[in-house]
Amino acid sequence: MDQSSRRTILKAGLAASLTAGVPALAQEVRPPVFAGMHTPKPLTFDPSKLVGLSERLVMSHWENNYVGSVNALNMIEERLAKAMQDPDVHQLVYAGLKREELHRTGSVILHELYFEGLGGDGQPTGGMAIGIAQAFGSFEAWQAEFMRTARALGGGSGWVMLSYNLYTKSLHTYWAPDHMHNATMGVPLLALDMYEHSYHMDYGTKAMQYVDVFFKNVDWKIVNQRYTRARRMSEI
Ligand SMILES: [Fe+2]
Numbered sequence: 001m002d003q004s005s006r007r008t009i010l011k012a013g014l015a016a017s018l019t020a021g022v023p024a025l026a027q028e029v030r031p032p033v034f035a036g037m038h039t040p041k042p043l044t045f046d047p048s049k050l051v052g053l054s055e056r057l058v059m060s061h062w063e064n065n066y067v068g069s070v071n072a073l074n075m076i077e078e079r080l081a082k083a084m085q086d087p088d089v090h091q092l093v094y095a096g097l098k099r100e101e102l103h104r105t106g107s108v109i110l111h112e113l114y115f116e117g118l119g120g121d122g123q124p125t126g127g128m129a130i131g132i133a134q135a136f137g138s139f140e141a142w143q144a145e146f147m148r149t150a151r152a153l154g155g156g157s158g159w160v161m162l163s164y165n166l167y168t169k170s171l172h173t174y175w176a177p178d179h180m181h182n183a184t185m186g187v188p189l190l191a192l193d194m195y196e197h198s199y200h201m202d203y204g205t206k207a208m209q210y211v212d213v214f215f216k217n218v219d220w221k222i223v224n225q226r227y228t229r230a231r232r233m234s235e236i
């Protein structure tokens with residue numbers, strides 16, 4: 001049997017298995033993995049109350065960049081669902097879809113971690129404060145290392161994360177040049193967006209002024225909860 005005939009039979013078989021005995025409406029149901037039903041999470045704080053970050057900047061970031069990524073992820077999942085029924089999608093087209101799936105998934109999750117980590121008083125608390133001091137020598141030493149990492153990204157783009165690594169069972173400051181470079185087994189506890197869109201409206205090119213005010217708004221209670229959850233996960 002030639003390749004073309006094999007593909008035709010495969011497509012027919014796949015289509016038949018998807019449609020056999022199924023009412024027309026149900027044929028539109030996608031597999032859960034490509035449901036494309038992500039919905040934006042609302043801000044958990046009053047954007048007019050942050051220290052040193054304007055409501056205009058925060059709302060623009062949330063609406064245009066975060067919600068934009070949620071919508072894009074839904075669209076990519078819709079296309080991946082359709083591609084499951086079409087074995088003839090070219091591998092280069094499929095590569096683009098898979099790359100964009102990874103890119104948008106990272107963007108959505110990291111933005112949610114970023115926004116949910118804001119709205120606090122900037123005062124480290126609980127086990128997280130102790131854990132940072134034990135891992136880095138002191139909270140101030142960690143903060144200096146985190147800011148140094150952010151400075152290395154200033155003028156570029158990407159993320160700085162305080163993460164708990166499930167494999168090494170230890171805290172780290174990880175650097176990510178885009179939405180797709182999370183350290184293997186690293187669970188982000190605190191995420192700092194260093195893409196220009198997160199500060200340029202208020203601070204122009206003065207990225208480190210933005211990093212200073214970021215720390216004044218961190219909700220360490222949330223970060224502490226994430227740390228507790230991550231340590232539990234590492235024991236499973
Ligand atoms: Fe962003």
